[in-house]
Structures are given as structure tokens and as C-alpha cells.
Amino acid sequence: MKKTLLDSDLVSMRPLGTGDVSFIQRLAAAKEIANNTYVPHPYPPGAAEEFVAKAREQWRSEEAFVFAIVEKASGQFAGCMGIHPASAHNRAEVGYWIGLPYWGRGLATAALRLIIQFGFDKLKLNRIAAGHFPHNPASGRVMQKAKMRYEGRLRGALYHHDEYKDELRYAILRSDYKPHQSQ
Ligand SMILES: CC(C)(COP(=O)(O)OP(=O)(O)OC[C@H]1O[C@@H](n2cnc3c(N)ncnc32)[C@H](O)[C@@H]1OP(=O)(O)O)[C@@H](O)C(=O)NCCC(=O)NCCS
Numbered sequence: 001m002k003k004t005l006l007d008s009d010l011v012s013m014r015p016l017g018t019g020d021v022s023f024i025q026r027l028a029a030a031k032e033i034a035n036n037t038y039v040p041h042p043y044p045p046g047a048a049e050e051f052v053a054k055a056r057e058q059w060r061s062e063e064a065f066v067f068a069i070v071e072k073a074s075g076q077f078a079g080c081m082g083i084h085p086a087s088a089h090n091r092a093e094v095g096y097w098i099g100l101p102y103w104g105r106g107l108a109t110a111a112l113r114l115i116i117q118f119g120f121d122k123l124k125l126n127r128i129a130a131g132h133f134p135h136n137p138a139s140g141r142v143m144q145k146a147k148m149r150y151e152g153r154l155r156g157a158l159y160h161h162d163e164y165k166d167e168l169r170y171a172i173l174r175s176d177y178k179p180h181q182s183q
Pocket residue numbers: 032033036037096097098099102103104105106107108109110131132133136137138139141142
């Protein structure tokens with residue numbers, strides 16, 4: 001898929017590039033990111049470079065589409081959001097993080113809305129899902145604001161920081177998003 005740009009009032013999104021490496025290396029190192037994701041902590045030297053290289057390869061092979069989230073107001077790199085299709089089922093999983101200095105500005109919600117639109121309009125998906133740890137209600141709120149529906153609690157589904165944790169699952173279907181269109 002060609003370079004894709006997504007755009008709203010608050011954020012623009014584009015494929016990750018090598019220019020993002022230093023921002024990711026700095027922002028992804030915060031403990032608050034690792035507490036709620038599988039981003040390692042401490043964040044090893046070179047990890048951001050590897051992450052960007054992998055994302056670019058996945059984009060080329062259409063295995064996943066990982067976007068940089070750029071805050072419109074400042075023009076700054078603020079975080080990442082990726083959509084990972086499982087093409088046999090025409091569905092995808094979304095994951096994301098926003099750098100700590102940018103929290104609470106509506107950026108994750110704006111980005112999730114854009115990636116959902118990308119998933120249905122460009123990838124022609126039927127279902128887009130995401131999940132979060134119970135100790136991270138802000139992420140659930142982001143999913144709700146993007147019109148994903150709560151589907152349930154998977155007990156002990158995720159092994160994270162040496163313990164099994166529950167996962168709260170959300171999803172949106174094409175029929176929720178475009179109720180008058182079957183394809
Ligand atoms: C979760 C995260 C993505 C939110 O990003 P953000 O840009 O601050 O999100 P938004 O500003 O769009 O929305 C956050 C919402 O959560 C709400 N919120 C914040 N803390 C909350 C809490 N403890 N309980 C409930 N809601 C909370 C905010 O009030 C806001 O909702 P509102 O607009 O109705 O007031 C960001 O904090 C983050 O990257 N965290 C670490 C990594 C992570 O959790 N990734 C997702 C893994 S599933």
C-alpha cells in the first residue's frame with residue numbers, strides 16, 4: 001500500500017519513518033507506557049530503530065500498518081498507533097501509545113477514529129478490535145469514544161510483568177460503522 005496520510009483537526013498520521021526514531025526512543029522509555037503495553041522497560045538502546053525498521057517492513061508486506069501520530073497544534077511526534085489485520089477473517093487488532101507529555105489532549109481518541117476509518121474504508125475490514133488491562137481505564141475510555149463496543153473480560157488472558165492479567169475487549173463492526181452499507 002502506498003504512503004497513507006490520515007488527517008483530523010487534532011492529529012495527522014503517516015507511516016513511521018527514520019526521523020521518528022529519536023522521539024520514540026525518548027517517549028517510549030517512560031514507565032507509564034510499559035505499565036500498559038508490551039513496550040519493554042527499561043527501553044533498550046536501539047529498540048526504536050528496530051521498531052521503525054520492522055514497522056516499515058510490515059507496511060511493505062501489508063502485515064501491519066503502524067502510524068506516527070503527529071499533534072497538529074505543535075507539529076510534534078506524539079505517539080504511535082498500529083492496525084494489524086488477520087486477513088483470513090477480515091478483521092484487525094489495534095494497539096497504541098501516546099507520549100506522556102501529550103496525554104489528556106484527545107490525541108489517542110482522534111487517532112483511533114482515523115485508524116478505524118482507514119480500516120473500514122481502505123482495508124475493507126469487517127471487524128476492528130482492541131483490548132486493555134483493567135488498571136488502564138483511560139484506554140477503555142478512548143475505545144468508547146471511538147464508538148467501539150465493550151465485549152467482555154477475558155480472565156487471565158495476558159501475561160504481563162510476571163503476572164497473568166485480565167483483558168477488557170472492545171470492537172467495532174463494519175455494520176456499526178456503516179449501518180446502511182453491507183460491503
Ligand atoms: C491510554 C492513552 C493512549 C490515552 O491517550 P490520550 O491521548 O491521553 O487519550 P484521550 O485524551 O484521547 O482520552 C483519554 C480519556 O480517558 C479519560 N481518563 C483519563 N484517566 C482516566 C481514568 N483513570 N479513568 C477513566 N478515564 C480516564 C480522560 O478523561 C479522557 O476521557 P474524556 O475525554 O471523556 O475526558 C495514553 O494514556 C497512553 O498512551 N497510555 C500508555 C499506553 C497505553 O495505555 N496504551 C494503550 C494500551 S491498550
